[in-house]
Each structure stands twice: as C-alpha cells, then as structure tokens.
Amino acid sequence: xxxxxxxxxxxxxxxxxxxxxxxxxxxxxxxxxxxxxxxxxxxxxxxxxxxxxxxxxxxxxxxxxxxx
Numbered sequence: 001x002x003x004x005x006x007x008x009x010x011x012x013x014x015x016x017x018x019x020x021x022x023x024x025x026x027x028x029x030x031x032x033x034x035x036x037x038x039x040x041x042x043x044x045x046x047x048x049x050x051x052x053x054x055x056x057x058x059x060x061x062x063x064x065x066x067x068x
Contacts, residue, residue: 023063024056
C-alpha cells in the first residue's frame with residue numbers, strides 16, 4: 001500500500017520529471033493496479049459502484065495535493 005511517505009517521494013520525483021507528466025508514472029505500476037482493483041472490489045462489496053478511472057484520478061489528485 002502507498003503510505004504518505006511513498007506519495008511524498010512520488011511527488012518529489014514528479015517535480016523533477018516536469019509539470020506535464022502523469023504523477024502516476026512515478027509509482028510502481030503493478031502495486032498501483034493492485035490498489036485500484038482492491039478499491040473497486042471494496043466498493044462492490046458495499047453494493048456501490050466506482051470506476052477504475054475515478055480511483056486513478058483520486059490518487060493522481062492526492063499526489064498533486066502533496067506536491068503543492
């Protein structure tokens with residue numbers, strides 16, 4: 001799982017990559033996809049719906065917030 005420290009390091013990497021890159025590119029893609037899948041399944045168990053894209057955007061937003 002990504003903790004605050006991991007997200008802060010990813011945000012720092014993003015600053016060196018540039019403003020226009022996707023902040024999710026700084027994270028391990030295998031772990032990222034596993035987290036997204038887990039979140040979608042948790043919502044499904046609660047009889048709610050969430051798209052994989054919504055979860056990705058939420059994580060992307062958190063990275064942007066940490067960076068600023």
